Amino acid sequence: MPDTTAAFIQHDHSACQSKALAYVTEQCAAKGLRLTEARRRVLEILLESHTALGAYDVLQRLNTEGYSAQPPIAYRALDFLVEHGFAHKVERISAFVACHFPGQCHAPAFLICRSCRTVAESRSARQVNPLQADAQAMKFSIEDTNVEAEGLCQSCQSEQGA
Amino acid sequence: MPDTTAAFIQHDHSACQSKALAYVTEQCAAKGLRLTEARRRVLEILLESHTALGAYDVLQRLNTEGYSAQPPIAYRALDFLVEHGFAHKVERISAFVACHFPGQCHAPAFLICRSCRTVAESRSARQVNPLQADAQAMKFSIEDTNVEAEGLCQSCQSEQGA
DNA sequence: AATCGATATGTTATCTTATAACAATATCGA
DNA sequence: TCGATATTGTTATAAGATAACATATCGATT
Ligand SMILES: [Zn+2]
Ligand SMILES: [Zn+2]
Ligand SMILES: [Zn+2]
Ligand SMILES: [Zn+2]
Secondary structure (H helix, E strand, O other), rough: OOOEOOOOOOOOHHHHHHHHHHHHHHHHHHHHOOOOOOHHHHHHHHHHOOOOHHHHHHHHHOOOOOOOHHHHHHHHHHHHHHHHOOOEEEHHHHEEEEEEOOOOOOOEEEEOOOOOOOEEEHHHHOOOOOOOHHHHHHOEEEEEEEEEEEEHHHHHHHOOOO | OOOOOOOOOOOOOHHHHHHHHHHHHHHHHHHHHOOOHHHHHHHHHHOOOOOOOOOOHHHHHHHHOOOOOOOOHHHHHHHHHHOOEEEEEHHOOOOOEEEEOOOOOOEEEEEEOOOOEEEEOOOOOOOOOOOHHHHHHOEEEEEEEEEEEEEEEEHHHHHOOO
């Protein structure tokens, strides 16, 4: 039974935002992780929508807030968020999205619209790692898996695609 | 039942090579595609092993053969091979591998060793697109899917990993 | 064989993405 | 307060990818 974020349909996105931010705040407190100013701001920027942002997009956003930051600032914050499962890197488009199933996150699975860069995260698709059987058979130890499908969301299909 | 390339175990690799090259040659003839000198050379370079090569690795190989090529030469050849399913891009490591199941290729699935960059392609893991149900539910049209698992192959585990 | 459109290559320059390296600060427990 | 550890600031550069345009090649048509 499909179970994805509501990225492609109208929804109460402020609920997405507050839920994720609350979870991350709580997790950081619980695990002694430091959710510093820069890290929190980057997370908030990612949480503004379900659109994937490049590291330099994030950087530009920081800089329009008087922040005067260089690339490592953005990459470090993003690395922190990704390392702890609060955000994901979407490999196909070298971009980042906030995680909307934090705490339940193993192998993220995404539907990526190539036109509007909106990304829906799927919970159902990542319950079973499709490569697990192969890995076991060859004694390969999997550390991280990504499943990504690129295409067109419904509304971009209507607009003929890009 | 697992079914991957023998990338991580000893095998008769010349069979991998000749089979793939023969198939590509035949397909190009059948479909009127032009397997030019540069494209064939790049394919042969990729086929030398099951190790993923970056575009600039390929370029360097071309140049050590007197070829004097610039980046677009490599990227164009790689794009041609990827477009027709003769090679794949491994997104996680921005690198390319020859396809070892040409003609049966839909959504490629890979086991990627982060230490030696060897890549095993799985046929079984891609029979069913794990995101298909989600896509249908939200009327998202999938054009291309990649499934990638990174970790350590058996022999790199023995060496403690990197 | 000459012509012509389409495809592919050669070449230069530039853009985007990501990290190395090291100095300066801040944090937090002993 | 001290000192180890983690974080930030800053400069420079590495690595990956493409834009743009000139030239050459291919292959069908006359
Ligand atoms: Zn939302
Ligand atoms: Zn879209
Ligand atoms: Zn082989
Ligand atoms: Zn290995």
